[in-house]
Amino acid sequence: MESAAVKSEGLVIPLIDFSNFLNGTPEQRKTTAKAILNGFQTAGFIYLKGLPFTPDYRQHVFDSSAKLFRLSEEEKMKGCWTTPEANRGYSAPGREKVSLIEEENDVKSLRTAAPDLKESWEFGREGEEGHPNQWPEEKGDLAGFKTTMLEFFDKCKMLHTEVMRAIAVGLEIDEKWFDGFTDVGDNTLRLLHYPEVDRNVFQVNPGQVRAGAHSDYGSVTLLFQDTRGGLQVQGPTGAFIDATPIENTCVVNAGDLLARWSNDTIKSTIHRVVEPPAAEGNTYPARYSIAYFCNPNFKSMIEAIPGTYTSEDELKYKAITSGDYLVQRLAATY
DSSP, X not given: OOEEEEEETTEEEEEEETXXXXXXXXXXXXXXXXXXXXXXXXXXXXXXXXOSOOHHHHHHHHHHHHHHHTSOHHXXXXXXXXXXXXXXXXXXXXXXXXXXXXXXXXXXXXXXXXXXXXXXXXXXXTTOXXXXXXXXXXXXXXXXXXXXXXXXXXXXXXXXHHXXXXXXXXXXXXXXXXXXXXXXXXXXXXXXXXXXEEXXXXXXXXXXXXXXXXXXXXXXXXXXXXXXXXXXXXOTTSOEEEOOOOTTOEEEEEOHHHHHXXXXXSOOXXXXXXXXXXXXXXXXXXXXXXXXXXXXXXXXXXXXXXXXOSSGGGOOSOOEEHHHHHHHHHHTXX
């Protein structure tokens, strides 16, 4: 029986031991898969423990990310984010404004009024034609950085495949039904740094957040948090609930495309990053997180998953390719 990682205001986010799906008996695998699917259907979020990452390896990846963001602004801007089609490179604080707004001019106005207090660096799959990754120069502390991130990208790709297999088992369709949608690895590894910030920033501007309320765009997101906190998930009452970090877990949430793919039987839940729960004097320390945004292969046609509808009349969405959908969404964000 899984426990609850979050339980407040009608929001229950389960904490699930994923090793029971990866290495368990057939019955354990089925029970775990049902718990994962139920979490996505009710909360849109789950926490996974029992992952194939050692604590030391996880810390190594976080340390490598911190070293990247310690580069000078000039060095970071050499790898600047370019286009929604590429979705690779460095985004300076205030460059991206995540929100629920889809009109470009409205996003620009919001970005000016309350910019997100974060910087990020995106990496896609290596070798995609026309969209090279923007790697920093590997010198000093960044020696071996590319190897570390490519290895972590591949480990997350495998985890994505297994999470989608669990969803398939939960839906009682063929376990490998999603494999042909995940094999290319059209995913995005995002390293995130929320710089140290004075407490007064939040007091002077009540609308200020570290990352605005939004839902994610793809199939699922794998989020690795440090211990600082600040992530909140919107519950059924509309209240935002703290998704407190739990050591050596991964927070996994369903994205908009998976909700669409499931004919809205799976939820894509709104979340944000706000003023942290604890300050050190008048300062909030820096926060680091790593998000791995999983998508179906860009060329895949997304139509309702078998078992999520009983007749054609129940279909809510027209078919669309994964790539077209994601470019549409990203174009309004940057």
